Amino acid sequence: MEMKDLGKCVLPLLIVSAIGIAFKSQAQLHDELIIMEEGGSIEQIPSTTIDSSNFWMLKMDISSPIAQLAGSQNTADFHYGIQLKHVRVANGFRFTTEFYPDIDAGFFSHSTREVAVVNDNIQYIDIYTRTNVLRFGFGYERRFKKDWGVSYIGMDYNWQRSVSSLLTNSYQLNVALNEIDSIQPAHHARTRGFGMGLSPLVGCEIPIAGGFGISVEIKADVALSINEGYAIDDEGIITKTGAGYYFRTFPLLNCRLHYQF
Amino acid sequence: MRRNITFLWLGFLVLLLFQVQSEGYAQSSATITSDSSSVQTQLKPQWTIGLNVTTLGVFFLGGYAGQNGHFGLNIKRISGPKAIRFSASVFPQVFADYYNLSNSIPIEIQGQNVVYRNQNINGTIVRAGIGFERGWKSGKRGRRNVGCDLSVNMLRGYVQSYEIIRNLESREIIEWPLTIETKSYTSIGPGISPFVGYEFHAWKRLGFNLELKADLTAFFGDPIGFDQNGNMVRHRIFYDMRMFPLAEFRMHYRLWK
Numbered sequence: 001m002e003m004k005d006l007g008k009c010v011l012p013l014l015i016v017s018a019i020g021i022a023f024k025s026q027a028q029l030h031d032e033l034i035i036m037e038e039g040g041s042i043e044q045i046p047s048t049t050i051d052s053s054n055f056w057m058l059k060m061d062i063s064s065p066i067a068q069l070a071g072s073q074n075t076a077d078f079h080y081g082i083q084l085k086h087v088r089v090a091n092g093f094r095f096t097t098e099f100y101p102d103i104d105a106g107f108f109s110h111s112t113r114e115v116a117v118v119n120d121n122i123q124y125i126d127i128y129t130r131t132n133v134l135r136f137g138f139g140y141e142r143r144f145k146k147d148w149g150v151s152y153i154g155m156d157y158n159w160q161r162s163v164s165s166l167l168t169n170s171y172q173l174n175v176a177l178n179e180i181d182s183i184q185p186a187h188h189a190r191t192r193g194f195g196m197g198l199s200p201l202v203g204c205e206i207p208i209a210g211g212f213g214i215s216v217e218i219k220a221d222v223a224l225s226i227n228e229g230y231a232i233d234d235e236g237i238i239t240k241t242g243a244g245y246y247f248r249t250f251p252l253l254n255c256r257l258h259y260q261f
Numbered sequence: 262m263r264r265n266i267t268f269l270w271l272g273f274l275v276l277l278l279f280q281v282q283s284e285g286y287a288q289s290s291a292t293i294t295s296d297s298s299s300v301q302t303q304l305k306p307q308w309t310i311g312l313n314v315t316t317l318g319v320f321f322l323g324g325y326a327g328q329n330g331h332f333g334l335n336i337k338r339i340s341g342p343k344a345i346r347f348s349a350s351v352f353p354q355v356f357a358d359y360y361n362l363s364n365s366i367p368i369e370i371q372g373q374n375v376v377y378r379n380q381n382i383n384g385t386i387v388r389a390g391i392g393f394e395r396g397w398k399s400g401k402r403g404r405r406n407v408g409c410d411l412s413v414n415m416l417r418g419y420v421q422s423y424e425i426i427r428n429l430e431s432r433e434i435i436e437w438p439l440t441i442e443t444k445s446y447t448s449i450g451p452g453i454s455p456f457v458g459y460e461f462h463a464w465k466r467l468g469f470n471l472e473l474k475a476d477l478t479a480f481f482g483d484p485i486g487f488d489q490n491g492n493m494v495r496h497r498i499f500y501d502m503r504m505f506p507l508a509e510f511r512m513h514y515r516l517w518k
Contacts, residue, residue: 063322063323064322064323064324066318066322066508067318067319067322067323067324068324069473069506069507069508070315070318070319070322070324070326070329070506070507070508070509070510071315071316071319071324071326071329071330071331071505071506071507071508072319072322072324072325072326072327072329073324073325073326073327073328073329074324074325074327076323076324076325077322077323077324078323079323114375114427114429114432115429116429117370117372117373117375117429120370122367122370122375122429147401147402148400148401148402148461148463173367175367175368175369175370175375206461207400218321250323251321251322251323252321252323253318253321253322253323254322255322
């Protein structure tokens, strides 16, 4: 590279730097003037200001308690969740973890299958399933300041791990005497699953007081998972079958209590 | 119990009358003592109409409202910090069950066929209420409020008993229903619901409400039950306490501002 080419590169850099320094000095001068107008002292108050648009937020998921308070009759999709968010000016970087202790509670967690009639007895099996899901997600959001708070739009990428515990018990019911006896030892099995999903979202954050606030988020939280399959015979014995693909949605609305620090 | 509820009703009516009377007094005083338009503007009542979206909210939050599923309307007249509210709601299926099979009892075996007696319980609650609240401005677009609603509730429904025959080899229902017996019932009762709430005016006219409340109702009636053999019996008149959902979401629309 020749000197004149170097000069071509250096000169614009110098000009840009000079403009940048000029702007920064002007901004500092403006801050100092405001402080002086308000009767402050330049020596006592540092001339650099804290950038309030660069901060962290901790959010606790309160969707499930709210749903229960509003009259939800089952605990399917009941979950605990926590989210850490780093905000840089208008950009937010989100890290979320959620735990669903019994994701199908109420609907598919218990079923009864009658298998035979012997004299006055009905033989049946009780099938219990409990599936817990652990999810991790990270995402990006674009933030827009409003006079009432902040609105944002973004997307999360989620990764999930699920474990299903299966339990079967065999009973016989004597119809005449209305008595129930256990006739088989219980059978247990455990299946696992893995999945991932995308969740486009829009939301808002409303400050309440002292750094605390409420966030409401509407999202299309869909996930595709690969789960081990199983089959249960009439004696309640569980055998694992090949893997299957499952598609499901998670709650479409999220309420969180947040703290900005 | 009835006496206590009567006292509660009377107490509430006295408070309501006091509220209306004091509001009327404030309005007339303002007119007499001041001709300034600012006082008039401040006391000009504002009407809002609210749509109860609690059941929808529960669904979106991942829950299942089931027998607490309901829809309703709420009309509010806000005058300064005080407001009078009128509400009506319907709970269409207060005995909804996931499969409604929990009341299925096997009563007889005929070879590989089993005769079951099923019980189907159905009920609808209609509620109408009146209440008052006091509110405080909170932030640029918010309003906190506290108050109490009183309601009249009617529960009306029927109980049905029928038999089916199911073959356990083919696992199919081969005959149903064999005999049907239906009895209807009606219960009525008063309800009281103290609440705290928050209104958020997201737009000029449209906004959201969240209310936390202790919504209690006592029903008096002659309900129907079943004996050990699954036969229907009508109980004597008694009261039954019922708690409604403790949180309520509404979308409201301000008719004018």
